[in-house]
Structures are given as C-alpha cells and as structure tokens.
Amino acid sequence: MVLVFAETVKGGFKKAAFEAVTYGAKTAAVLGTDCAAVVLGEADNAGQLGEYGASKVYQLKSDHLANFDSQVYTAAIAGAADKIGASVVILSHSSTGKSLMGRLAARMKAGAVAAVNAVPTNDGSFKVRKPVFSGKAFATYEVSADKKVLSVMGNSIQPEATGAAVAVESLDVDVPAPRVRVKEVKRVEGVVPLPEAELVVSAGRGMKGPDNWGIIEELATVMGATTACSRPVADSDWRPHHEHVGQTGVAIRPNLYIAIGISGAIQHLAGVNSSKTIVVINKDPEAPFFKAADYGVVADLFDVVPRLTESLKKFKAS
Amino acid sequence: MKLLVCVSRVPDTTTKITFKDGGATFNTDGVKYILNPYDEWYALVRAIELKEQLGGTVTAIHVGPAANDTDIRKALAIGADNAVRINAEASSPAFVATQIAAHAKAEGYDIVFTGKETINYNNSSVGAMLAELLDMPFVSYGTHMDVAGNTATITRDIEGGAEVVEVDTPFVVSASKGMAEQRIPNMRGIMMAKRKPLKVVEPAAFEETEKAVHYELPPAKTGVKLVDPENMDELVRLLHEEAKAI
Numbered sequence: 350m351v352l353v354f355a356e357t358v359k360g361g362f363k364k365a366a367f368e369a370v371t372y373g374a375k376t377a378a379v380l381g382t383d384c385a386a387v388v389l390g391e392a393d394n395a396g397q398l399g400e401y402g403a404s405k406v407y408q409l410k411s412d413h414l415a416n417f418d419s420q421v422y423t424a425a426i427a428g429a430a431d432k433i434g435a436s437v438v439i440l441s442h443s444s445t446g447k448s449l450m451g452r453l454a455a456r457m458k459a460g461a462v463a464a465v466n467a468v469p470t471n472d473g474s475f476k477v478r479k480p481v482f483s484g485k486a487f488a489t490y491e492v493s494a495d496k497k498v499l500s501v502m503g504n505s506i507q508p509e510a511t512g513a514a515v516a517v518e519s520l521d522v523d524v525p526a527p528r529v530r531v532k533e534v535k536r537v538e539g540v541v542p543l544p545e546a547e548l549v550v551s552a553g554r555g556m557k558g559p560d561n562w563g564i565i566e567e568l569a570t571v572m573g574a575t576t577a578c579s580r581p582v583a584d585s586d587w588r589p590h591h592e593h594v595g596q597t598g599v600a601i602r603p604n605l606y607i608a609i610g611i612s613g614a615i616q617h618l619a620g621v622n623s624s625k626t627i628v629v630i631n632k633d634p635e636a637p638f639f640k641a642a643d644y645g646v647v648a649d650l651f652d653v654v655p656r657l658t659e660s661l662k663k664f665k666a667s
Numbered sequence: 668m669k670l671l672v673c674v675s676r677v678p679d680t681t682t683k684i685t686f687k688d689g690g691a692t693f694n695t696d697g698v699k700y701i702l703n704p705y706d707e708w709y710a711l712v713r714a715i716e717l718k719e720q721l722g723g724t725v726t727a728i729h730v731g732p733a734a735n736d737t738d739i740r741k742a743l744a745i746g747a748d749n750a751v752r753i754n755a756e757a758s759s760p761a762f763v764a765t766q767i768a769a770h771a772k773a774e775g776y777d778i779v780f781t782g783k784e785t786i787n788y789n790n791s792s793v794g795a796m797l798a799e800l801l802d803m804p805f806v807s808y809g810t811h812m813d814v815a816g817n818t819a820t821i822t823r824d825i826e827g828g829a830e831v832v833e834v835d836t837p838f839v840v841s842a843s844k845g846m847a848e849q850r851i852p853n854m855r856g857i858m859m860a861k862r863k864p865l866k867v868v869e870p871a872a873f874e875e876t877e878k879a880v881h882y883e884l885p886p887a888k889t890g891v892k893l894v895d896p897e898n899m900d901e902l903v904r905l906l907h908e909e910a911k912a913i
C-alpha cells in the first residue's frame with residue numbers, strides 16, 4: 350500500500366496535495382498496489398482526494414494537529430502507515446513536507462529520496478529521480494530499504510482527476526502533544542507562493558532601483574503571475590527576501606519564467622533552469638541568460654516591459 | 668549553552684557540474700569546495716552570536732575524510748570553539764544524521780543547528796532525521812532566533828508566509844537566510860583555529876537504505892528564439908501557441 354499525506358492549509362487543499370495524490374496513485378500502479386491518502390486535522394471535502402486516485406481517504410482529528418509540529422505529524426503519519434500496512438509514504442516537497450521527510454524516514458527506518466520529480470520505476474529494484482546540485486543535474490536513486498519515503502517536487506506532475514470521490518474514514522492513531530508552540534502565523538494573502546506558482550515574473554539589478562518595480566508588478570498582475578527577484582536585489586532590500594530565487598534562494602520550476610534585467614549567473618540559473626519555458630529580457634545580447642532561454646528580447650526593459658503588458662492585456666481581452 | 672553546528676562541504680556555487688564513468692559518479696576533478704553556505708553563513712554565525720551573548724561553547728561537527736580538515740578549520744576560524752570530524756564519506760543524509768546523533772546523544776547539547784539544506788544534494792533531511800534520532804523537537808527554516816533562559820523564539824518560513832514559534836531546549840533548528848549575517852574570518856581567527864581542538868571519531872555502524880546510481884545533466888536548451896522588441900504581440904503569440912505557457 351502507498352500512503353500519501355495530503356497537506357491542507359486552513360482546512361483547504363492546495364494543488365500540491367492533488368499532485369502528491371496523483372503521484373501516489375501512479376507509484377501504486379507501478380508497484381501493483383493501491384493508494385490511500387491521509388489528512389491531518391480539519392479538511393473541507395477530504396473525499397475529493399479519491400478523484401486523484403486515492404482508493405481510501407483517512408482523516409485523523411485531534412487538537413494536537415491544529416498547528417504543524419514535525420514530531421506530532423510524524424507520529425500521526427507513521428502511525429497511519431503502520432495501521433493500514435503502507436510501506437511507501439509520499440509527501441509534498443513543501444516546507445511542511447521537507448520538515449517531515451527526514452523525521453518520518455528515521456522513524457520508519459525507511460529509505461528516503463527528497464524532491465523526486467518523476468514517477469518511480471520498479472524493474473527488480475525501486476528507482477526514482479530527483480534534481481541535485483540545485484537543479485544543475487539529475488540523479489537516479491535506488492532505494493534498497495523495504496520502506497520508502499518520497500517527497501514530490503512541486504509542479505513536476507499534473508494533478509489528474511480521473512476517479513471519483515470516496516467516503517472519508519477515521520483511523521485510531523495515537524497523536525502526541527506538540528512540543529513546538531505556534532505563537533503567530535503570517536500569510537501573504539491573495540498571491541500564489543513562489544514554489545507553487547505556474548507563472549513567475551522575475552527582475553534583477555537591471556531595474557536600477559526599488560522604485561521602478563511598478564512595471565514588473567503590473568505585468569505580473571495582468572498575467573496572474575508571482576513576482577521573484579535575483580539575490581542582489583533581495584540583499585539590497587529592493588524586494589523582500591522570500592522573492593529571492595536561485596541556488597541560495599527558492600528553487601522553482603514554473604511553466605513560465607520571465608527574467609527581466611537579470612544577467613543569468615550560474616547561481617541564479619541553478620534555481621530556475623527547470624522552468625518549462627524561459628523568456629529573457631535584457632539589453633545586453635551577450636548576457637549569459639540567453640543561453641538558457643527559450644525566447645529572448647534584446648532591448649531596454651523600461652521600454653519593452655510596458656509594451657509586453659499592453660500586448661498581454663490585448664490577448665486576455667480577445 | 669552547549670551548541671552543536673553541523674557543517675557540510677559542497678562544490679563552490681560556480682562549479683560546472685559534470686559526471687564520469689557514463690554518469691555513475693560525480694566528477695570531482697578541479698572542483699573547488701566550500702562550506703555549505705546555509706551552514707556557514709547562518710547556522711554557525713547565529714550559534715557563535717548566541718554564545719557571545721549567553722556564554723557556552725560552539726562545537727562544529729562534520730562527517731568527512733581527513734582531506735576536509737581545512738574546511739573544518741574555517742569553521743573554527745569563524746569562531747567555533749572546537750570541532751568533531753566523523754571519519755567517513757558522507758554517503759547519505761541518513762548516514763550523516765546517524766553519525767552526528769551517535770556523537771550528540773552522549774554530549775547533551777542544548778541546541779543543534781543545521782543549514783536549511785545543502786546546495787549539492789538539496790535534501791533538507793539531516794536536521795529532521797537528527798531530531799527524530801535524538802527525540803528532540805525540530806524547527807525548520809528559521810530566519811530569526813532569540814533565546815531567553817531555556818526557551819527559544821524562532822521565526823520560520825512557511826509556504827507563502829512566516830510563523831513565530833516557541834520551543835524549549837534541547838531542540839534542533841535549521842537555519843535559512845536572515846538568521847545571521849555572514850562573517851569573514853580574520854587573521855587572528857585563522858591563527859587561533861590552528862590550535863583549537865579537532866577530535867576525530869570513527870563512524871558508528873550503519874545500514875544503507877538508498878544510493879544514487881546514475882547522474883545526468885538536464886537536456887540543453889535548443890537555442891534561444893529572439894523576438895523583435897517592437898513586436899511584443901509576437902512574443903505573446905509564441906507563448907500562447909508554441910510554448911502553451913499562457
């Protein structure tokens with residue numbers, strides 16, 4: 350049995366949860382077994398996970414699950430896996446999933462592969478692929494342990510709702526009290542967080558200063574994209590730190606990455622080069638980023654970005 | 668406060684990654700190594716700051732062969748008081764966590780620091796594994812941490828925001844950007860580092876659970892298609908019809 354931990358935020362599922370369940374169902378098919386999902390705490394309509402391939406959906410309810418504590422969540426998920434006899438556990442490679450991954454693997458004495466970006470193969474041995482060197486390469490891992498824990502890189506699989514909703518069942522699992530006390534949660538509302546974003550508009554030092562970001566924000570708004578930036582931009586406090594992408598920032602793989610006034614240093618590319626389509630806008634035709642791009646525009650960004658926004662508005666209206 | 672900082676050694680960020688033996692192994696020829704930035708810039712420096720503020724000791728621990736002693740000396744030059752090296756190749760996060768836990772169990776550290784992830788294998792797993800093996804709470808992706816008495820207040824990154832948590836010692840924390848500012852070792856630090864104790868410990872028994880069997884480079888881009896800056900309608904059309912990105 351494959352067990353997927355379907356993450357919720359304030360009781361709702363995000364795309365990452367549907368991706369994880371889809372991945373779990375495909376992994377179960379490879380292994381010739383079934384896929385179940387577990388939900389911790391409150392959740393709206395957990396049964397919908399059946400549509401993505403979970404044959405069973407379990408929900409654990411406890412006051413101890415109200416906030417995230419890796420120890421509590423590990424006990425809950427390992428307990429659920431044990432109860433239903435699951436030997437493979439799938440997590441999302443989100444900040445919650447990443448904080449659980451190692452702990453759960455140690456608890457279950459499982460082999461662990463983090464940030465997998467392809468469905469495993471199982472021809473005699475269990476193999477699965479993940480990016481390494483911050484996206485500069487891929488590695489295939491062979492997992493020899495009977496039990497396995499994998500975390501699925503965001504945007505590496507499309508959610509497939511081909512099944513039907515199932516009934517939600519409860520499970521009797523001991524959930525210990527948290528030792529980490531959550532005092533405050535601050536979420537930026539209304540924007541898709543960078544690791545989940547499908548469309549990203551990113552800008553660098555070519556912007557000259559923080560006051561010029563209006564054209565970037567307008568482009569992002571018209572597209573419904575999330576904004577990002579290069580490291581020196583965040584280091585100079587032109588933009589908030591959570592926008593910093595690259596080898597020492599957030600690693601992303603959106604469908605579309607538009608890089609504006611960014612030179613394309615190797616450390617920047619490392620975190621973004623898995624993006625499906627890359628557009629580079631730079632006035633220097635020699636900028637290294639063009640070598641990693643699908644589409645390029647050699648021009649002054651202050652001139653071309655507003656016109657790109659206008660063209661997009663026209664396209665959206667048509 | 669007795670503080671332990673786990674430091675890893677990774678290829679320099681400018682390294683061009685290549686493989687040999689038909690993709691079976693990472694080609695280390697000519698690769699320059701550095702301390703993992705998250706470990707050095709944030710975890711180690713915050714531990715040193717806390718020691719300066721509250722007293723105590725900072726121990727840097729590294730799993731790796733003798734050739735890595737120069738990197739450990741750098742951690743000592745920045746300000747760790749002593750170091751431990753587990754004498755073995757760091758073959759997997761589980762191996763590293765098992766070795767560090769074996770050392771830490773007997774020592775009774777108040778806070779164990781890791782960086783948020785290494786920039787070579789990007790697993791982000793060692794901190795959580797250590798916490799489990801030591802039966803300690805784990806706070807990941809800390810961007811700010813204050814300690815008063817035996818309680819720490821930590822701001823941590825979560826998806827699309829931040830969270831403020833409290834936790835009592837002992838615990839494990841992983842450090843992200845923001846927790847401290849990089850410190851460049853000065854001459855005095857480098858001289859002192861030579862005399863600071865570096866203990867070498869043989870590894871504990873370990874059973875391998877997974878290993879990398881093949882490496883490959885991502886498919887290269889086939890070449891950039893340049894679009895006339897005067898014709899942004901054309902770029903939009905390409906993104907819609909050809910790339911199917913919008």
Ligand SMILES: Cc1cc2nc3c(=O)[nH]c(=O)nc-3n(C[C@H](O)[C@H](O)[C@H](O)COP(=O)(O)OP(=O)(O)OC[C@H]3O[C@@H](n4cnc5c(N)ncnc54)[C@H](O)[C@@H]3O)c2cc1C
Nearest residue numbers: 553554555579580595596597598610611612616617632650
């Ligand atoms: C250990 C280490 C880790 C690092 N990690 C990261 C990381 O995670 N992420 C990251 O981004 N960087 C990282 N860096 C920094 C990286 O090496 C580069 O310095 C950085 O990415 C450059 O940012 P930039 O492209 O915005 O600025 P620049 O390199 O200054 O490039 C600005 C670009 O804007 C273009 N430009 C200027 N004006 C205009 C205009 N009017 N119109 C159009 N184009 C214009 C220029 O031609 C130029 O190409 C790291 C460095 C080190 C040493």
